[in-house]
Amino acid sequence: MTMRSFSKMAWLVGAGVVLTACNSTSVRVGGAPDASIKNCVAAASRELRVPAGSIAVDSGTTPRxxxxxxNLKVGPQGRSAVCTTDENSAVLGVVYKRPE
Structure with missing residues (x-):
């Protein structure tokens, strides 16, 4: 197997894990409903112009x-981003966090 084939295989497996996580019906990630998580990944992909498969859900909170x-990790470098949703799982915003 070449490095290029291995990279494609790793990307497909990672995308499958993200899609599987987004299609589940349980509640997790700081209490956020799965619909919020799924919508955040889709919005981050669109807004940050990266493939959905390169976005990993890191953690979450319910501030009110x-x-x-x-919280999301974006791309191979795992750049931090944050997404907020309302009670109906509508995305309010997606932004990269400032580097610390």
Whole structure:
């Protein structure tokens, strides 16, 4: 197997894991509903112009009732981003975090 084939295989496996995680019906990641997580990954992909398979859900919080903050790791470098959703899982915003 060449390095290029291995890279493609690793990307496909990673994308499958992300898609599987987004299609589950359980609640996790700081209490955020799966719909919020799925919508955040889709919005981050669109807004940050990266493939959805390169976005990993890191953690989440519920700073106030009905608003969810989901931390994401984007791309191979794992750049930090944050996504917020409302109680209906509508994405309010996606931004990269400032490097610390």
């Amino acid at each position: 009732d009905g608003v969810y903050t989901i």
